[in-house]
Amino acid sequence: MIPFFAAVDPAFKLLAPRSADWLTILPEIAVAGLSLLCLLQAMLLPKALRALIPVTARTGLILVALMSLVAGPWTQAADVESFAGLLRQNLPTDGVRAVFLLSALLTSFLAERFLRERDAAVADYHHVLLVVTAAFMLLVQSNHFVTFFLALETAAVGLYVLVGYLRRSAASLEAGVKYLVAGGLSSALLLMGIVLVYGALGAVPGVTDSLNFTQIGKALAAQSAAGAVSPLTLAGVALILGGVAFKLGAFPFHAWIPDVYQGAPTPTTAFLGTASKAAGAFTLLILATGPFAPLAVKVAPLLAVGAVLTLLAGNLGALATTDVKRTLALSGVSHAGFILAAVTAALVLPGVDAFGYDVEQVVVLYLLAYVVGTFLTAQALVALPALEDHRRPQLALRGLLRRSPLLGGALGFGIGSLAGIPPSVGFIAKLLVLALLVAAKLWWVLGAALIGVAISIHYYFSILREAVVRPTEDDEELAPLELPLGTRVLVFVLAAASLLGGLFMLAGR
């Protein structure tokens, strides 16, 4: 604490960050430092040693992940608030931070070779990637709308760069501009929502900080108990949830997803699909069950309808596509529907659990399973030579299993996990969500989820069929694909995780 400020303003004593506060965000500080290190290396290292940059980034990410595994508040059951209530940590937020670290690590593995083949800067990509990761990690811990907005926007601006990263590709730029407009629109809606909530609740006596989640929750609880929630507040809450649904890609805010995912460089697509979706999903969860929990009666039906329509729109849309990246983008929408369904269950029946996991843990496990499936599939896509990154028709996958059994296996395990084939980790994750829906007696949503799974099997397997079963045309032999050792080890680890992760999830209880 700085004594000078404490002498000037006594409030500083209460609000000033303590040294213990900084320790709680050590992982974020480390990741941000790592991102600067990437730039520094790009400036100082001779050209021959530039290959070290992604290696440093990955080593650093692994160290940070280990550090937060060892030092995180895993053992503390209660929430830990820091920075005078700006941040709040608990077991699920630590879990999501691990999802972001893992997702950034796997994206770096994809990006290194991908960018080098396209003659694009590797160091800059890693720099922005790590900044976005740190921002996402802060976002899920925020307990105050200022930190929330800042972290969200930092991540969003970084993602615009990552989507439009291939400056020589018209597709990448087009995707970047489309993401820019969609993201800017959602940020504006979100900000207007925050402003309305801030203004409407700021006039309530007893509320000193109407941007703080805890105080918003208390004020809303008192107001809804008295049946006097102002329309301004309701409009604000609706705008905020709409803005977050945009980031998550939930119906009716999913229109941007196919184009942006298709045009973005494939490593970015994988990062968008996992980390960005995880951020949207988790913020929706903490908002709906945190500050806006007193409005559950009004919010739950909206989310239930949203979940049903998201599941149907994603799966039906994916059925009509033939481009693999587009199919995976729209199937990602249906995964967002699954997460929405889990959040709805938490609102309908507070404290609902599946096999002993509460909703926050189920969402984290679902996201982890989704990361494994997505990156296995993305590995197979990236290793395939393509003239244009945004054109990846199913036909291009033909004979993949023959050209590289390992990549064929990666695609098989990845798609199997995404589709939820037992005993993959994706199956267990879907099972947990379905169990939540049964416990909360949300039969309509359960029905939509089951129909969604049935439809998804069809399009997932039409991708897999091209790679595995069909021989190449005219029996023409395609050249086998060579893979570096790192990729081979990575595919093995991910495939093992997709096979055994689910059993660990069940055994953990």
Place this chain on the structure above:
Amino acid sequence: MENTALAHHLLLAGLLFVLGLTGVLVRRNLLVVYMCLELMLAAATLALVAFSRFNRTMDGAVLVFFVITVAAAEVAVGLALIVALFRKRGTVQSDALTTLRD
């Protein structure tokens, strides 16, 4: 008296916000669309200042600085993307963005 003034501010902010939203949805020139996005942020900022003033809390006024900073960063990246797209395609009409489809 003060409440009337707050309502006036909010009405103006709401009008600007809807104007921006309409522009984003209707206009075809990407630069105009981007300006409309900024207009929406400005409308939110105006409402923020009005609430901050009439609720007598400083938090909103402080948030304004953050919003302006964020908007500046967004504009820097956004204009860079739009300029790069113009160099590549020679147009910034959203009708011309048809590279991505199934």
